[in-house]
Amino acid sequence: MRHDLAFQSIPNVVRAAARRFGDATALVDGDRRIGFRELEDLMLRAVASAQALGIGPGDRAGLCAPNSVEWIVAALGIQGAGGIVVPLNTRFKARELSYILRRSGARALFAAASFLGTDHTAELKRADPDLPALTTTVSLPGASGAAYMTWGQFLGLGTASRAAHRAIDRLTPDRVSDVMFTSGTTGHPKGVMLTHGQSLRAYGWMSTQYGFRASDSFLVIPPFFHCFGYKAGWLASFLHGVTVIPMAVFDAGRALELIERERVSILLGPPTIFHDLLHHPGRGERDLSSLRVSMTGGSTIPESLIHAMKKDLSFDIVLSAYGLTESAALVTTTRVGDAEETVARTTGRPIPDVEVRLTDASGGQVPAGRDGEIRVRGYNVTRGYWDDPEATAAAIDGDGWLHTGDIGHLDAAGNLVIVDRKKDMYIVGGFNAYPAEIEKLLLGCEHIAQVAVVGVPDARMGEVGCAFVVAAPGARPTEEDVVAWAREHMANFKVPRHVRFVDALPRNAGLKVLKDDLRARYRGGER
Template sequence: MRHDQEFQSIPNVVRAAARRFGDAPALVDGDRRLSFRELEDLMLRAVASARTLGIGPGDRVGLCAPNSVEWIVAALAIQGAGGIVVPLNTRFKAPELSYILRTSGARALFAASSFLGTDYTADLERADPGLPALRTTVSLPGEQGRADVTWDRFLDLGTDPATAHEAIDRLTPDHMSDVMFTSGTTGHPKGVVLTHGQSLRAYGWMSGAYGFRASDSFLVIPPFFHCFGYKAGWLASFLHGVTVLPMAVFDAGRALELIERERVSILLGPPTIFHDLLHHPDRPDRDLSSLRVSMTGGSTIAESLIRAMKRDLSFDIVLSAYGLTESTALVTTTRVGDTEETVARTTGRPIPGVEVRLTDAAGKEVPPGADGEILVRGYNVTQGYWDDPDATAAAIDGDGWLHTGDVGHLDPAGNLVIVDRKKEMYIVGGFNAYPAEIEKLLLGCEHIAEVAVVGVPDARMGEVGCAFVVPAPGARPTEADVVAWARAHMANFKVPRHVRFVDALPRNASLKVLKDDLRARYREGEGR
């Protein structure tokens, strides 16, 4: 039986895990250890509390906090009550968060009161005091801050677990589980609608194919607001009885300590994580022999890094995959037994139940080996963008094919090779960065008249942004000025790491900026 049919919903996975794995450890977060049975009890209290708070079927609820036990339980509470989770990037500033909460129509907000020096509720109240989501706010974890209800007080609202069971029983695989916002090339974030069944089917298959087992421990470093940390992370783990260790902020030394102490065996993430672990001074002195399974996503990986991960980090299995939020973040993956060259050079074959085709500009399928736009069709494709039928129609055609905007080709073995990631998009340490969005934000700086952003190579992060800036008349900003302004007005991964000042941006006859010229200028400058 498929996982979507067997478990029905994401909260029901936890109920089933409590029966199957009982007192085995489900979560280890600092000094806290929860068994699967204890996690179920906590989830049921939280579901009952969410219902008491007024969260019901179809309600969208924002969730903005670091990786933690509370993030997982809050998501399960919202979904168990019939609501829809709207995960929020903890690196976003108040205007970015406000846009997503308003667009999704979120009626409540669960948010950290202090993470990296930020009280999200307080910041949102200052930026958008009339925001509907601020009418009901819950702080997690820790202090109350400006929220209406503390986490402990929220849990005290749930006095009748029977109501929680009833609410969870009503959920089906077709119910919406989350609206995950992803920035488009227009610079306007769009909410991707996904269901319980899509995630259960995709990650139930993936975790089985990757060899997850009940004796494993998974240090989840990718953030829970991303499918990588949420669905390929804790959800996939609970399906197989794997112990989850949430990591709020990546620190290579701390990660090495946890791997040794907790006998971590699964570690997924962008290449940046493995690069930092390999080069940390403590690495040679740590016992990493428990490491077993790894998958890199969000960027290309060098063959030399795969070899180093197996040799120096003790991994038996290193895989690569491709996906986008609109496809439940999973389309193709390499398989256990594939060569290091295949893992490094390709993203593998389509997962079962999913089709991939490559087309030219006229929409005709290209021959094997030829480059074309990657189209995806299957159960994993989103129903559409939240409250945006035009964007949905532009992305998914009448035959159900999702037009990814990515360019690639198939090798002779049927493995997908990515040639260009959404043309202009670049990936910073696993995070998708969209130049149009960053440019729009940078134009809010009074010292900038025009700006164009391109992705450029970076040894640690894979790629970072380089902003080519035409200063405003009379202004003489420095590189440090632009970077400082950007850090104050956008998420850290969006902040350009390089700034180049130009008199004018190169444009073609249609006045479109010639970004290939800008990339060439950057390379020439670095060469000199």
């Protein structure tokens, strides 16, 4: 089924689900159990409320909250009114959030009043009280007497109405649904524009191939600010009548409890999640027989992990995939029936109507088996970076090929094998970490004169950051000082886990830092 043509828009998926699945459970969030008809009503109220705030076609609204019913309803309300959702990483600090809100021109912000000890609304107001476009902040969920509009007050602005339905009716597959900011090698995040149709088509196909069905329950652990949790998570589920169980913060013990209690059958996520479930001391006490479908990615997957997921976690299907935000986060995937070796060693074949080409330094296509840069062309490729035509032109050439910067090759069966990632990028527990951005933030510390960050192996997280620091004149910071400063000023996954102090950074004749030398120093234990 061409899901972009069948459903037109993300909010219309919920309207269709209400007709198809009625009072079947759509969401389980703590003690709340919400059926598809009730979800439609909440969405329509949110659409009308967003319209009352002045959100209309093309307006951007930031959304910074943990996985929850409110995140989903807020996103549907913004999109239903014709607006564009700007998902925000809940681990970001105020300075990082401020940059994205300014860059996107967001006129509204929906933010958690408190999450992981941080009040994002209060922190943002202190850091940047004069965001030019921002007119309304909704505390989500908000306490009585909060300085901002509470979630209840927001929903009270509107009711399910014909006007809300008409707004959804006007949405088309080619309308931008979200701008997802992804950090880059320039040190500044770039806003990736994706449309309703791209997401519906990609994840409608994926969820059908993976065997999603109305009797399933999906414990969604990857965060909603990422395509893994949002599009491969609740959106893919609603297309098939799957019950969604949002998890705000991953805790292996709590996850095992929910799997048993809610008979969870679908669980997607980075390898870290499955590693922790397998090694939790309480695993043997839980009934995990309901687990059926899994997909993991984000780093190399040991074949032993896939075997353990089937044997000890009861999965029937374990798959792997590859994508990046600029490609709607889906380019290739293995298929049901592929051997464990194929799932572990490769990321599978391209999805339908998407081309993958491997090229050499001059742009020429390389034959199967030889390494080259991965280029992607198809309906899933972003419409461009928000308000950044130069970056768009640098990433997507005149023939429509997205230059990923990732290195890989195709095996004899056409499966894509990733051999290296975007230069210098590393992945921490499923989160992309970009050294240029982290270095830019670390230079804000008065004790640091120069810094270079590289990814190094870590048994649990896959990779973590190691910062090589040249101290400022007269300063004598310790490793603990640098890590503590970083924890105050950047998202946790960006914080270097190791710090090495050096007199000077190794550079070539062009003064470029030789990061291969730094990786070798780390491997050799040199400080």
